[in-house]
Amino acid sequence: xxxxETEVLIIGxxxxxxxxxxELSRYNADVTLVEKEADFGWGSTKANMxxxxxxxxxxxxxxxxxxSRLVWESIPLMEPLCQELNVPFxxxxxxxxIRNNEELIKFHKLKSRAEKIGINSxxxxxxxxxxxxxxxxxxxxxxxxxxxxxxxxxxxxxxIALIENAVQNGVKVMRETEVLGISQEANQxxxxxxxxxMKCRFIVNAAGTSVDKIARLVNSDDFVLYPIRxxxxxxxxxxxxxxxxxxxxxxxAPGQMNILTPSVHGNLFFGxxxxxxxxxxxxTTGRIAEIGFQNVRKIVPDLSEKDMIHSxxxxxxxxxxxxxxxxxxxxxxxRIPRLIxxxxxxxxVSAAPATAREVLDLLRKEGFTLEEKPHFNPIRKxxxxxxxxxxxxxxxxxxxxxxxxxxxxxxETVTEGEIVETISQGANTMDGVKFRTRAGMGRCQGGFCTxxxxxxxxxxxxxxxGKITKKxxxxxxxxxxxxxxxxxxx
Amino acid sequence: xxxxxIDVAVIGSGPAGMxxxxxxKEEGAEHVLIFERQEQLxxxxxxxxxxxxxxxxxxxxxTGPEYGHRFAEKVRDLxxxxxxxxxxxxxxxxxxxxxxxxxxxxxxxQPKSIVLAMGCRERNRGQLSIPGTRPAGIFTAxxxxxxxxxxxxxxGKKVIILGSGDIGMIMARRLTLEGVEVKAVVEILPYVGxxxxxxxxxxHDFHIPLLLEHTVTQIHGEQRVEAVTIAKVDKNKMPIxxxxxxxxxxxxxxxxxxxxxxxxxxxxxxxxxxxxxxxVVDQRxxxxxxxxxxGGNVVHVHDLVDEVSWEAEIAGTSAARFAGKEEMEKExxxxxxxxxxxxxxxxxxxxxxxxxxxxxxxxxxxxxxxLKVGDIFSKSLRVVxxxxxxxIDLTYSQLGQLKDDAVELSIESVKRRQNG
Numbered sequence: 019x020x021x022x023e024t025e026v027l028i029i030g031x032x033x034x035x036x037x038x039x040x041e042l043s044r045y046n047a048d049v050t051l052v053e054k055e056a057d058f059g060w061g062s063t064k065a066n067m068x069x070x071x072x073x074x075x076x077x078x079x080x081x082x083x084x085x086s087r088l089v090w091e092s093i094p095l096m097e098p099l100c101q102e103l104n105v106p107f108x109x110x111x112x113x114x115x116i117r118n119n120e121e122l123i124k125f126h127k128l129k130s131r132a133e134k135i136g137i138n139s140x141x142x143x144x145x146x147x148x149x150x151x152x153x154x155x156x157x158x159x160x161x162x163x164x165x166x167x168x169x170x171x172x173x174x175x176x177x178i179a180l181i182e183n184a185v186q187n188g189v190k191v192m193r194e195t196e197v198l199g200i201s202q203e204a205n206q207x208x209x210x211x212x213x214x215x216m217k218c219r220f221i222v223n224a225a226g227t228s229v230d231k232i233a234r235l236v237n238s239d240d241f242v243l244y245p246i247r248x249x250x251x252x253x254x255x256x257x258x259x260x261x262x263x264x265x266x267x268x269x270x271a272p273g274q275m276n277i278l279t280p281s282v283h284g285n286l287f288f289g290x291x292x293x294x295x296x297x298x299x300x301x302t303t304g305r306i307a308e309i310g311f312q313n314v315r316k317i318v319p320d321l322s323e324k325d326m327i328h329s330x331x332x333x334x335x336x337x338x339x340x341x342x343x344x345x346x347x348x349x350x351x352x353r354i355p356r357l358i359x360x361x362x363x364x365x366x367v368s369a370a371p372a373t374a375r376e377v378l379d380l381l382r383k384e385g386f387t388l389e390e391k392p393h394f395n396p397i398r399k400x401x402x403x404x405x406x407x408x409x410x411x412x413x414x415x416x417x418x419x420x421x422x423x424x425x426x427x428x429x430e431t432v433t434e435g436e437i438v439e440t441i442s443q444g445a446n447t448m449d450g451v452k453f454r455t456r457a458g459m460g461r462c463q464g465g466f467c468t469x470x471x472x473x474x475x476x477x478x479x480x481x482x483x484g485k486i487t488k489k490x491x492x493x494x495x496x497x498x499x500x501x502x503x504x505x506x507x508x
Numbered sequence: 509x510x511x512x513x514i515d516v517a518v519i520g521s522g523p524a525g526m527x528x529x530x531x532x533k534e535e536g537a538e539h540v541l542i543f544e545r546q547e548q549l550x551x552x553x554x555x556x557x558x559x560x561x562x563x564x565x566x567x568x569x570x571t572g573p574e575y576g577h578r579f580a581e582k583v584r585d586l587x588x589x590x591x592x593x594x595x596x597x598x599x600x601x602x603x604x605x606x607x608x609x610x611x612x613x614x615x616x617x618q619p620k621s622i623v624l625a626m627g628c629r630e631r632n633r634g635q636l637s638i639p640g641t642r643p644a645g646i647f648t649a650x651x652x653x654x655x656x657x658x659x660x661x662x663x664g665k666k667v668i669i670l671g672s673g674d675i676g677m678i679m680a681r682r683l684t685l686e687g688v689e690v691k692a693v694v695e696i697l698p699y700v701g702x703x704x705x706x707x708x709x710x711x712h713d714f715h716i717p718l719l720l721e722h723t724v725t726q727i728h729g730e731q732r733v734e735a736v737t738i739a740k741v742d743k744n745k746m747p748i749x750x751x752x753x754x755x756x757x758x759x760x761x762x763x764x765x766x767x768x769x770x771x772x773x774x775x776x777x778x779x780x781x782x783x784x785x786x787x788v789v790d791q792r793x794x795x796x797x798x799x800x801x802x803g804g805n806v807v808h809v810h811d812l813v814d815e816v817s818w819e820a821e822i823a824g825t826s827a828a829r830f831a832g833k834e835e836m837e838k839e840x841x842x843x844x845x846x847x848x849x850x851x852x853x854x855x856x857x858x859x860x861x862x863x864x865x866x867x868x869x870x871x872x873x874x875x876x877x878x879l880k881v882g883d884i885f886s887k888s889l890r891v892v893x894x895x896x897x898x899x900i901d902l903t904y905s906q907l908g909q910l911k912d913d914a915v916e917l918s919i920e921s922v923k924r925r926q927n928g
Binding site for chain 1: 637
């Protein structure tokens with residue numbers, strides 16, 4: 019790689035890095051974003067409950083925290099952003115269930131807190147109305163606090179859309195580019211990566227779970243972060259109508275949470291535990307899965323383990339071990355000029371729109387002149403999604419390209435046309451295709467489409483099937499050709 | 509072919525779909541159409557290159573492709589219409605059907621009757637919540653079977669197989685023949701999940717270690733599977749910490765059960781039996797939705813392909829008669845109820861006017877038992893196992909003795925008489 023020179027280097031292509039890149043693309047600036055994985059949004063961005071417009075939903079958002087302000091300021095920004103980027107956004111509202119007096123008092127406190135900061139939309143719902151709104155939830159709930167702001171998105175698609183729009187407006191992106199070292203030289207940084215070195219004047223460190231590690235490379239780690247692992251389970255689409263709102267129940271044990279929510283794709287997600295864990299160890303354990311199910315059954319007693327289709331763990335970076343009560347890191351480095359460290363911890367997706375603006379303010383303070391681009395285009399067009407189209411649109415699409423008639427992923431009705439299109443837009447791994455098109459995300463979890471997607475990837479990328487990976491690097495799927503091992507033995 | 513003229517539409521062309529279509533045609537349905545999402549007829553038969561098919565149906569030991577070929581030839585000879593690489597995406601309760609393919613785009617029709625023959629899919633890691641990391645190298649046994657037998661790839665060199673379903677055991681042998689080291693087949697139960705003949709011919713004959721009462725408790729590796737932790741389990745199937753071992757491998761295959769594939773059935777409002785995972789059917793294999801029939805593994809997972817075809821033939825016959833507007837007698841319905849140690853029964857309702865064959869599975873293995881259907885049938889058996897389907901033939905004269913509109917099928921343990 020030739021040495022890259024750029025004005026602003028964004029480290030990390032998660033939702034925060036992508037939001038900063040897109041915000042910067044409004045201005046005349048030379049911006050490059052590097053992502054260490056094979057695709058965008060594969061860290062904490064992909065491993066969460068997909069809930070946005072938070073802030074009025076928990077007492078942990080104390081008014082004195084910057085983190086709270088960024089979450090609150092993002093509430094009105096998220097829907098217009100999703101509209102500009104043509105990604106799904108659904109305002110479902112939250113019902114925080116109240117089972118006893120103690121909880122009622124807590125939620126009264128929450129409501130008055132929300133009102134103090136100008137969120138006046140919270141309402142108490144009586145048992146009868148609650149039953150009507152959510153007939154399948156536990157009879158133990160005697161009332162609920164309704165937060166109509168809460169919405170759901172697809173965070174990975176949002177991130178990819180942000181990146182695509184940023185690229186459309188001149189930002190450069192580099193994947194599979196990991197930052198290994200940073201040094202200061204006169205008025206610029208020299209950044210060493212696995213693909214060569216780069217020079218830049220400003221750094222926005224949005225490296226997610228590695229944000230402190232990256233800061234440490236340049237001795238700017240004037241903050242400490244603790245990794246907290248959260249566990250999420252996904253339930254079959256067949257249950258999609260079981261609940262309509264995001265439902266929150268106060269956990270009965272510390273270190274747990276209990277949330278059940280619809281997703282924009284029709285599945286249900288449930289989140290259960292949050293525990294300190296070794297960073298990067300996204301493995302799930304049997305015990306947590308069990309607790310998770312016990313918890314979610316307290317919300318909807320009829321749920322069955324048979325309806326589970328997938329589960330995963332994701333990381334949140336907190337500034338103290340105590341869950342919830344923490345501040346974020348969105349600040350200029352106190353020691354190193356022209357370096358901004360960005361980490362929300364939780365809820366990063368919710369806070370992304372305002373955080374991006376905050377970062378721009380910090381860059382201005384650090385001496386970066388931002389001059390608006392005359393031809394910034396905020397609209398990103400979505401490529402066609404067959405299952406979401408009307409029949410007339412499906413016919414038009416098919417008439418243009420017959421590959422849109424070939425269904426490759428049966429569970430999610432993803433056509434070959436969509437997969438080919440997404441590969442042309444940059445997907446180059448199985449997980450890339452999966453997160454961008456949903457092929458392999460359904461109830462059979464790729465049992466049917468895996469061999470077919472491997473073939474399409476190989477054909478479109480001009481590579482042998484044996485080189486196709488699940489998620490880049492050493493994650494090849496098919497290690498040998500048939501008879502290869504036998505021949506080696508003979 | 510005019511879409512408006514279709515008498516019987518069959519969804520799926522595996523051993524069930526082809527058998528149903530052939531029978532429907534033979535019963536006089538003029539326009540029979542098969543939908544198949546793959547490139548050729550046969551469904552999963554084309555990747556089952558091992559033998560053991562057709563012993564009952566043809567009295568011959570055939571491979572999967574051979575078994576499928578015999579039906580496919582008949583499909584051709586009978587001029588049954590076939591739409592390949594076509595995915596049925598929707599059916600409604602009034603039998604409006606939508607399909608899509610890359611030749612015609614979206615296709616609509618309203619056949620006079622429909623046979624559901626979509627078969628089943630494999631349970632996967634997500635449903636089991638197998639703990640651990642998410643590396644490449646975890647496949648269901650059936651996906652691996654396709655990769656090896658159709659696509660020409662070997663997923664890895666050192667393999668652990670979790671679950672001892674038939675496909676898992678067959679893949680253990682297949683991979684061994686390909687030079688792969690199959691380190692173990694790990695089964696949580698005290699006996700294998702599949703057929704005994706597969707345990708003997710696929711595992712024992714090839715000296716593949718079978719670890720009964722064991723399970724995988726952790727998957728290791730960030731990029732590619734590097735190892736799994738295996739533990740012995742106690743009577744409640746809970747892992748015992750003292751009996752854990754770390755086994756290096758690059759691939760984990762799962763053969764942990766099959767689920768009838770009923771997404772389309774749900775759309776049409778077909779009632780499903782939570783015990784089988786398939787539609788509730790009567791002895792003619794009609795579902796609760798008039799004109800929609802079902803046969804084969806979509807109804808319940810069978811042990812043998814021959815039984816799949818036979819059951820689908822019943823559905824095909826009934827669908828042809830329905831399409832021919834043959835008057836269905838308003839018959840008294842008797843509900844079959846699973847009693848002691850019975851997991852599920854198919855069909856779920858029967859008519860007392862006809863001979864019928866019942867298929868049932870037990871919940872737990874039990875020795876020296878009597879199988880009973882109310883007071884009208886009883887049979888002593890040495891052993892019953894969940895992996896072996898029970899088949900009970902009842903005559904209409906036996907059924908005529910029933911007084912109630914429900915009857916219980918149960919397993920009773922035989923108390924041995926003490927000597928002296």
